[in-house]
Amino acid sequence: MPDLPAHKSDQAYCLLSALEAGFVDVPLDYMIDTAAPGERANLPALAFLLRHSKTDEALVFDLGVRKDWQNLAPVYLERIEHMTFGVTVPADAADSLAKGGLAPTDIKYVCLSHIHFDHIGDTAPYTNATFLVGAHAREHIEHGYPKEERAMYCADLVPLDRTRFLDPAGWPALGPFPHAMDFFGDGSLYIVDAGDGHCPGHLNVLARTSPDGGWVFLAGDSAHDWRLLTGEANIPTHEVFGCAHRNKEEAALHMRRIRKLVETYPRVRVLLAHDVPWYEINKGGPGFWPGTIDSL
Template sequence: MSLPPPAVDQQFCEISAIDSGSIHRAPLGQFIDVAKVDETADLPCLAFVLRHCRTRDPFVFDLGIRPDPENLAGAIAVITKMGIMVEGRDIPAVLEQGGLSRTDVKHVAISHIHFDHTGVPKAFPNATFLLGAGAKSVIETQGPDFEGTIYAVDVPFERTNFLDPSTEEWVPIGPFPRALDFYGDGSLYIVDAPGHVPGHINVLARTSANGGWVFLAGDSAHDWRLLTGEAKVGHHVRYGCIHEDPGNAQETIERIKALAGCPRVRVLLAHDVPFAKQNAKEGSGYWPDKIVSL
């Protein structure tokens, strides 16, 4: 298994992480099967901004937790009942502090519609929003309050594309059977990543002209032990599994593990504790700094 080699004059993306909030006292047993009873974890939330090396097109992946989490509608009741505490971030303000205006963001891809990834889409007035097609029926049937769930999303439908991985434009790449070459030049692929919730998508992007890659795994895995083989998908005694389809989720994890074995591929999780511990204090790799390509 391999990834496509670079072409002549290969285009790629620069990438930066964004501190997009944090979750405190998350029940770890929802994520991994080796967690102790009632063990909890504090999790960072990461979003990302990618910039095409030639066009400089700003592509944002995920929007984190909105800065006013008390307005999370149905989700706030669920997470409060579970004893979870959350902190949000003003992502447009963070980008602007680093020199990128919210009005210049052309594309925002949302990995899935859980509250800690959807932020405030309408704060980006000129962006087209990209969601997996599976999210559309959930939004239409359960929105806008999504009571009894941890869904929370308010995308402007007139500026939203629901991407259907069953169409012919989606082709295999590496270990993944369905991916969309977004710019058409092999620099950024949107990857179908089923198992977590309907419409879950990941991003695979080149980070250099000579063979570097990054894989943004969203919530395909919440804990690195799922990728090292030290754990499998968990089922909490009270709250169940964080994935709506655990079988497909484990299959996606196995695909990411295969990808991680390829040369010069960096995998980053939305709740990447090791990355945050290593880099957050100094801001290394966080916007406007860039993550170094492998």
């Protein structure tokens, strides 16, 4: 397994802040196989702001849920109802940025881990941003609603003229992950191919959070619950709702890689998009913008 790159003198890194971006109430037995029948969980849909330590360029990873989520494609609304999801958005990512004096127009990059509704948010206000999306999601957007009446995703999900569809095929290995790209070219932030186990074009981020060896791994929906990473639970196939992952075996393989990352590198903090334990401890605290999450 290739090592994570050692830090250099005057190493660039990223300042990391969490952003409130809505909640999704879900049947927990759709997420983990150890949940009791009827048990539910109200999951935060977290977004993250990363600011480059030298250039102050701002990248937002995921946008959570949009306030007007009722305007999703009709097929997606049918799925949300079928899945019995409850959706609330007291503040979206743009509201959370405003708490620290940033506007969506100040954001240079928006990286979407994948194109599920609780991650894509409302992309329209980010008029100066370049969007970073996994290449395997492209066809779902280009053939989206209303071009295709029964499409799950909207064709205007991202502005195509400002979107980079990232193909990881030629990216080198990084730590336990087969493909990752040094996004800024200075070792401060890597975009990691999470495979298509959860969803086509799933991306994660591994970013330095200090000049001396601290990291964060933003895992998106690689795992919906920490118990999947600790081995306390497994991925279920629900008798009504099916599986939360497109390919259960591929999703489990990527989880094992994340577990290997944590076991090998104690200074890597892993944060899930729906990180209930972290959120319950830190909600309203200094880890949320305009504060920052401390580096390990």
